[in-house]
Structures are given as structure tokens and as C-alpha cells.
Amino acid sequence: MFRTFIVGSVLGFFGTGALLYFVPVVDLHRVPSQISVQTNGGNFEVFSVSLPGDRIMSGDPVASMRVPAGLAWPESALFGGFKTELFKIRNSDDTVIGVGSRIARSEASGNAFVQWVVHLPARGTVYLSMEPSPAPGQARAGVLSAGTREFASLRGSASETFVRTGVEGGGEEGADNEGRIDLRLTLMAQQDEAE
Amino acid sequence: MKYLVSLVFGLVFGAALLFAGLYLNPFASKASVSPLAVSDDELVVLDFSMVPSESILFTNNGDSVRSPNPLKVQQLWEPAIEQTWVSVVELSSARGEPIGVGVKFSSTSEATRPLNAEALVDSIWHVYLPGRGTLFVEESENYWHFLRDIVIPARWSSSDSWRASWHGITTAGPGALRTARVVGQTGEFAGVRAEAVESISASAYSANEGPVAMSGSLLIAVPKSSDGKE
Numbered sequence: 001m002f003r004t005f006i007v008g009s010v011l012g013f014f015g016t017g018a019l020l021y022f023v024p025v026v027d028l029h030r031v032p033s034q035i036s037v038q039t040n041g042g043n044f045e046v047f048s049v050s051l052p053g054d055r056i057m058s059g060d061p062v063a064s065m066r067v068p069a070g071l072a073w074p075e076s077a078l079f080g081g082f083k084t085e086l087f088k089i090r091n092s093d094d095t096v097i098g099v100g101s102r103i104a105r106s107e108a109s110g111n112a113f114v115q116w117v118v119h120l121p122a123r124g125t126v127y128l129s130m131e132p133s134p135a136p137g138q139a140r141a142g143v144l145s146a147g148t149r150e151f152a153s154l155r156g157s158a159s160e161t162f163v164r165t166g167v168e169g170g171g172e173e174g175a176d177n178e179g180r181i182d183l184r185l186t187l188m189a190q191q192d193e194a195e
Numbered sequence: 196m197k198y199l200v201s202l203v204f205g206l207v208f209g210a211a212l213l214f215a216g217l218y219l220n221p222f223a224s225k226a227s228v229s230p231l232a233v234s235d236d237e238l239v240v241l242d243f244s245m246v247p248s249e250s251i252l253f254t255n256n257g258d259s260v261r262s263p264n265p266l267k268v269q270q271l272w273e274p275a276i277e278q279t280w281v282s283v284v285e286l287s288s289a290r291g292e293p294i295g296v297g298v299k300f301s302s303t304s305e306a307t308r309p310l311n312a313e314a315l316v317d318s319i320w321h322v323y324l325p326g327r328g329t330l331f332v333e334e335s336e337n338y339w340h341f342l343r344d345i346v347i348p349a350r351w352s353s354s355d356s357w358r359a360s361w362h363g364i365t366t367a368g369p370g371a372l373r374t375a376r377v378v379g380q381t382g383e384f385a386g387v388r389a390e391a392v393e394s395i396s397a398s399a400y401s402a403n404e405g406p407v408a409m410s411g412s413l414l415i416a417v418p419k420s421s422d423g424k425e
């Protein structure tokens with residue numbers, strides 16, 4: 001009987017070890033790919049944010065514009081010239097696949113910039129730098145500044161478009177908070193050439 | 196029958212022996228000295244609180260011991276992001292002066308390997324320091340020692356809490372020296388490629404509420420040659 005116990009102990013020790021080695025402890029949820037191939041090389045993918053539903057946070061210098069209720073945004077003048085937002089990010093199938101942050105400093109505050117970080121847990125993260133002042137009616141253009149994991153070896157461009165939805169006439173007061181932000185990424189593999 | 200019972204006890208004993216070995220593993224040493232400590236580059240220190248209620252915003256799937264803050268913030272319950280948590284914090288200098296804001300995204304990593312003493316988290320920082328510029332920080336963090344030294348003792352404690360003084364470096368990559376990768380984009384950080392290390396200093400933790408007295412520090416070594424203007 002003691003021999004059986006010893007055999008069981010050895011089996012338990014190495015069996016558990018094998019289980020920990022071969023069975024992943026973390027298994028992130030994945031959804032079918034929505035990537036499309038570009039005609040001239042590379043591929044593109046569209047991410048979207050439905051507003052106001054997907055807005056997690058709006059850190060705005062103006063207290064009445066802050067989301068969610070009760071957000072204690074710092075009142076210091078240091079935090080007065082820019083806006084920090086957090087969103088849930090959807091794929092073109094309208095499924096939430098990640099979260100993203102957008103930090104924007106306005107022209108009025110000087111040194112304007114608009115940046116996105118889109119974090120997709122199962123795939124990686126992209127860091128986008130957008131032009132601060134697009135022409136009226138035009139999409140805001142930008143570039144991929146950095147990427148992690150599956151985006152680490154890619155380069156490319158991005159565009160940000162705000163599409164008003166659900167409001168007749170489009171330009172009504174208060175309509176700025178309802179609509180959809182489309183982020184279109186056009187990516188291709190980096191060449192070996194020195195930058 | 197007695198052989199079967201003996202075998203089952205043996206299996207349980209063997210598994211327990213393995214877990215005890217992993218928990219007490221003397222070869223899994225905690226890093227507490229930054230590899231950037233001897234750097235000649237300018238060191239930017241960004242301190243922040245890791246207590247959710249002291250953050251500007253903290254959100255997760257709502258099932259963790261750490262409660263979202265503010266209470267009405269959206270939770271990350273969707274399947275693709277339920278193992279992700281986000282915190283927005285006010286960043287302070289080493290002298291305690293507010294110098295910016297940081298958004299930190301963290302997701303459990305599929306590279307986690309308990310046999311290697313690794314409980315990995317993929318983390319991303321989006322940092323803005325008004326007057327200086329913006330930074331993107333990519334890192335893989337190892338919370339094994341944090342779990343072993345703080346979280347598990349807190350759960351075992353009859354008071355469901357842990358109190359002591361603990362300091363450890365969580366950054367475990369992707370840099371060769373177990374440093375984080377930093378990309379600067381605007382201002383004096385424009386075009387900067389740098390390294391960073393994140394550390395935790397804790398003195399109180401509750402098994403029911405999470406961190407009670409805990410702060411983090413992001414140490415970034417910025418090459419001196421970067422002289423862009425915001």
C-alpha cells in the first residue's frame with residue numbers, strides 16, 4: 001500500500017507539472033478576423049466606437065463634459081489644455097474587441113496633437129499619431145507610430161472619421177455626443193531598409 | 196479499495212508537493228534593483244498610486260477584488276476584454292509634484308508559465324506630461340512575486356489582510372535587460388526610443404478590497420540627445 005502511495009505521489013507530481021506545462025493558464029477570447037486585403041499591398045482593418053455607449057471616460061477640463069458621473073478629474077491648471085478619453089473598441093462586426101485611449105490637445109492650447117492607443121488584448125496594441133487639424137469634411141489622417149506583438153513589425157497609416165448617426169439634420173445641438181468614430185488602419189510589413 | 200485510496204492520496208500529495216515547490220521556489224528570486232540604476236541617461240520618474248479609489252479612474256470586469264472607481268464607470272465585461280483592466284492615474288515627479296496623466300492598459304498574458312515562476316501581464320502606458328510631451332510604453336510585467344509575497348499571505352491571514360514593507364520590480368520585458376520599450380512622439384520626447392522599468396512599493400493589502408497602501412513608479416531612461424520642442 002505504501003508503494004501505491006509513492007507511485008501516486010510521483011504521478012501526481014509529474015502529472016500536475018505536465019498539466020501546468022502543456023495546458024495554457026490564460027486563454028484569451030478571440031473573434032473571427034475582419035482584416036481585408038488591399039489591392040496595392042498590405043491590408044486594412046476598421047475599428048469603431050459607438051457614441052455615447054462606448055465612451056468609458058471623458059477627462060475634460062470642463063466639468064460638465066466629464067464622463068462618468070463622479071469622475072474626479074484633476075483641477076490643476078496643468079490638466080486644463082487637453083482631453084483624455086477612454087473607449088471600448090469594436091471591430092467591423094460590431095463586436096467589442098478591445099479598449100482605447102485618445103489624448104487630444106487643442107490648437108487653442110498650442111502644440112496641438114491627437115493620439116490614439118488601441119489595445120486589443122488577444123492581438124497587441126497600436127499607437128497612432130493623428131494630424132491635429134484636418135480640413136473641414138475630411139477624415140483626420142495619421143500614422144502608426146508604434147505597435148506591439150502582431151503589430152510590432154508593421155508600418156502604415158490611419159484615419160479617424162466621426163460619423164453622426166441617429167440625428168436628423170446632423171447638425172443639431174448636442175449631436176456631437178451621438179455617432180460613431182471609425183478608425184481605419186492600413187498596414188503592411190516593414191521593409192529591412194534602415195529608417 | 197485500500198490501494199485505490201492510497202493512490203488517490205498519493206496523487207493529491209504529489210500535486211501538493213509540486214505546488215509547495217513552486218510557491219517556495221528558491222531559484223525564483225525577486226528583482227528589486229532597477230537595471231536602469233546605472234544609466235547615464237536622464238531618468239524621468241513618474242510616481243502614481245495603485246489604490247483604485249485614489250486613481251482618477253479604474254475599471255475591470257467587476258469580478259475582481261479591486262472595485263471600479265468611480266462607481267458608475269463602465270465595466271469591461273465583454274468576453275474579449277474581461278481579462279483586461281484599465282487605470283487612469285495622475286503622475287507625480289519624485290518630489291511629489293503632479294506632472295501629467297497616464298493611462299495604463301493591462302491584460303493577462305497567454306505567455307504565463309507558473310512552472311517558470313511567471314504570472315505575466317501585458318501592459319501598455321499612454322503618458323502625457325504637459326510641457327514635455329507624450330510617451331508610449333510597452334512592457335510585460337511579472338506579478339509572481341507580488342502574488343506570492345502579498346496576495347496569498349493576505350488570503351491566508353485570519354484578518355484577510357497583509358501589512359509589511361515590500362518593494363519589487365514588475366517589468367520583465369520585452370527588453371534584453373528585462374526593461375520596457377518606450378516610444379516618444381511629441382515635444383522633447385519626439386523620436387525618442389528609450390527603456391523603462393516599473394516597480395511597486397506596498398505596505399498594506401486587503402484580500403477583500405485589494406491594494407490599501409500601494410504605489411507604483413515608472414522610471415524612464417531618456418537619452419540625453421533628445422532635444423525636440425513641444
